[in-house]
Amino acid sequence: MNDFLGIYLNDQLAMGVLWRDMARRSQRSNRGTDFGDALAEVAQGISEDVETFREIMRRVGVPMNPLKVGLASAAERLGRLKLNGSLTSYSPLSRFVELEFLAMGIDGKKQMWTTLRDQAGLAERIPEVDFDALIERAEAQRQILEPFRARAGTDAFQAGRMS
Numbered sequence: 001m002n003d004f005l006g007i008y009l010n011d012q013l014a015m016g017v018l019w020r021d022m023a024r025r026s027q028r029s030n031r032g033t034d035f036g037d038a039l040a041e042v043a044q045g046i047s048e049d050v051e052t053f054r055e056i057m058r059r060v061g062v063p064m065n066p067l068k069v070g071l072a073s074a075a076e077r078l079g080r081l082k083l084n085g086s087l088t089s090y091s092p093l094s095r096f097v098e099l100e101f102l103a104m105g106i107d108g109k110k111q112m113w114t115t116l117r118d119q120a121g122l123a124e125r126i127p128e129v130d131f132d133a134l135i136e137r138a139e140a141q142r143q144i145l146e147p148f149r150a151r152a153g154t155d156a157f158q159a160g161r162m163s
Contacts, residue, residue: 005120009057010065012112014072016050019105021076023047026098029090035099038148042102045141049109052134056116059126092156099149103142110138 023043030036057064117123117131 005060006062008120009053009060009062010068013050013053013057013064014068015105016046016053016109017069018072018076019102019109020046020050021073022098022105023102025076026095026102029098030095035095035148035152038144042106042141042145045137046105049134049137052129056122056126056129059129060122092152096149096152096156099145099152103145103149106138106142106145110135110142113138 020043023039023046027036027039027043030039054064113131113134117135122129123131
């Protein structure tokens, strides 16, 4: 096995865990709204992707680096401390930043599946993994999220206007 592939896979797993945790937290923060419904669907898909990714790592013989995964979880928790224009509550900027970050993660995940399929040659090594379907799933997640990301941005920046 290529050492660089092992490093790449562990880095990507850590990022997937970070995005999964953020999606779950954002869904909880938006429970009972149409944002929460969309985030629940996206969070479920991201969770499934993380499990698929763990299986890919097992199949190519790459052990999980628990330190990287633990640091990613800690980074997600530390990210909650960011200033959001409201000291005691969830603000419109919080929602937008979370959705923006999730959109970037989904775009990155789509690129990652393509890289694993094409540059790393995993489609040949593990043909039972349908990388094309994983890419399509990332595109679908992004399409679900986009109207909510755009609306959250408008809400945040219109609400945050100074008079």
